[in-house]
Amino acid sequence: MTMKQSEDLRRLLESIDRKSYPAYKSAQGAYQFGNFTLSIDHVQGDPFASPSKVSITVAHEKAGYPAVFFDQLWKKTALEDYLVRQFGREIAQYNFKARGSGKSGLIAISNPGPEILSRTACDCTKTGITARFEVGFPANGRTINSGELIRILFDFLPRCVRNVFFYASRNPKEVKAVIDLAEDQHFIREELKRLRLTAFIANGAVLARESGVSSRPMKDCVPFISPESQKITLTLPHKGELSGMAVHEGITLIVGGGYHGKSTLLKALELGVYNHIAGDGREYVITDDTAMKLRAEDGRSINQVDISLFINDLPNKKNTKNFSTPDASGSTSQAAAVIEGWESGSRVFLIDEDTSATNFMLRDELMQQIISRDKEPITPFIERARDLYEEAGISTIMVAGSSGAYFYIADTIIQMDCYRPLDITGQTKAACAKFGEDPTTHAPNFVLPARGRRLHVEKEHNGNFSSRGNYHGGRSSYGQRDDRSGNGHGREERIKTKVHGKDSLQVGKEQVDLRFVEQLIHNEQTAALAQMMRYCIANQLFTRYSVEQIADMLWNQIQQKGLPSISDASYAAMGLCLPRRQEIFACLNRYRG
Secondary structure: OOOEEHHHHHHHHHHOOOOEHHHHHHHOEEEEEOOEEEEEEEOOOOOOOOOEEEEEEEEHHHHOOOHHHOOOHHHHHHHHHHHHHHHHHHHHOOOOOOOOOOOOOOEEOOOOOOEEOOEOOEEEOOOEEEEEEEEOOOEEOOEEOHHHHHHHHHHHHHHHHHHHHOHHHOOHHHHHHHHHHHHHHHHHHHHHHHHOEEEEEEOOOOOOEOOOOOOOEOOOOOOOOOOHHHEEEEEEOOOEEEEEEEEEOOEEEEEOOOOOOHHHHHHHHHHOOOEEOOOOOOOOEEEOOOOEEEOOOOOOOEEEEOOOOOEOOOOOOOOOOOEEEOOOOHHHHHHHHHHHHHHOOOOEEEEEHHHOOHHHHOOOHHHHHHOOHHHOOEOOHHHOHHHHHHOOOOEEEEEOOOOOHHHHOOOEEEEEEOOEEEEOHHHHHHHHHHHOOOOOOOOOOOOOOOOOOOOOOEEOOOOOEEOOOOOOOOEOOOOOEOOOOOOOOOOOOOOOEEEEOOOEEEEOOEEEEOOOOOOOOOHHHHHHHHHHHHHHHHOOOOOOOOHHHHHHHHHHHHHHHOHHHHOOOOHHHHHOEOOOHHHHHHHHHHOOO
């Protein structure tokens, strides 16, 4: 079939001018615009509805970007991120320049923060570069104004495509700097593994932000400088020698007075699981990319989690080896988060005392004397932290400000003093020796749960419960017919999804609260999670597989076929951004359905 040409589209648009808005639907399809292909993938229902979905594709031989800029995943992601940002700046000049009712004239693409993430907004494939974005098709009232859409598609858009997606139009040094930074960041991540580090923070890094709601670096703030005892120098492929603080495996404690930078440092480490753009101030703050922030989360649901490592012998005789509740307490939620983090493959736990359940974190000596161990069902984290590292390989980085009990078990103690880190490990250990014996108790019987936890438990005919969830074909318990194609298409009934910012999503009638999944940073990640949940329901994964198997299947599907493959429609995949494996687990574990 011969592809339609741009002039075919022009004639079509001219023919439907002043007609009723639904006539725009006839424009759907792909058109050759000389050096690029324009595809109108979905047309909005009226000028006040969500904008139309449009994409452009430029073949590599025409785009001209060197193949060495996208021959590795980390370089490919960096290039795609760069192109999204540049295209966003270009189209912003023309946003709403075409006039009309409602969203007429809107031109928009994904709006990234300082983190570099894999997005469906731009995809650099083996054959070319595709960019996906939105356009508000112009109308006066609900009457088509195709002259204004012709301005957008034939004037504004070709300029933007030429200026961004053709290498000859870009500053080659600027593009190379983006790829070089990506290679340096990847090199540091590999060095973390080789040197057995959990994080690296470069000297000169700007950790503080303008405000609690801004991601921009604070001006004139104190730059980070490593204590000499923790300083290492790495030789990066492009930047060369770079010195900074090494955060070693084990238990690291961050202490200091209020407002001296403890939480600022932890937040930078928390977001260091992602690469950052140049100029952010944290582009060389690199954390083990499996690191997971743990916190208390009162009221969250817990489903079939073995929390017996921390909580046992409840007065109500509830089984903590297979614990479920729709309304968790602070301590049970944090205990479950530890186990769920281990299941997700996290090698580092990040904890802030301020957002933790006190009774989960520790019990002081006097409390232990008054309330004997046999009367306390909670084994506090302080008694398990060492075994988590030595037996499970999970390090802990923790901010503490009110109790000195963790001094005794810490391998490294960093004091933040007016945003400057000081290594006080030696003097603190000496003070501990003078103060007295270690008041903490090493809890016995460290046994990790069995793997293979399932979220769905169904009742068998004999009255026993089973978590096998064998597949029997036909309709699932959600009223959807199973779809073996692996992409969720072809169902009898569409499962609707909604996203409320980055903090929650809805699949069907079920809402998933993600407010306290703190390393989820963009609403497009939440949109991707919503599509993953829809995919799981449509393909009956909850009834047939364990949490880890489901996460693996989703991850492998995305790695092999891309994020659009888990979406319910090609145009719905335009605003998706890849979350980490840890956030996929977090979403699965908070789903109550």
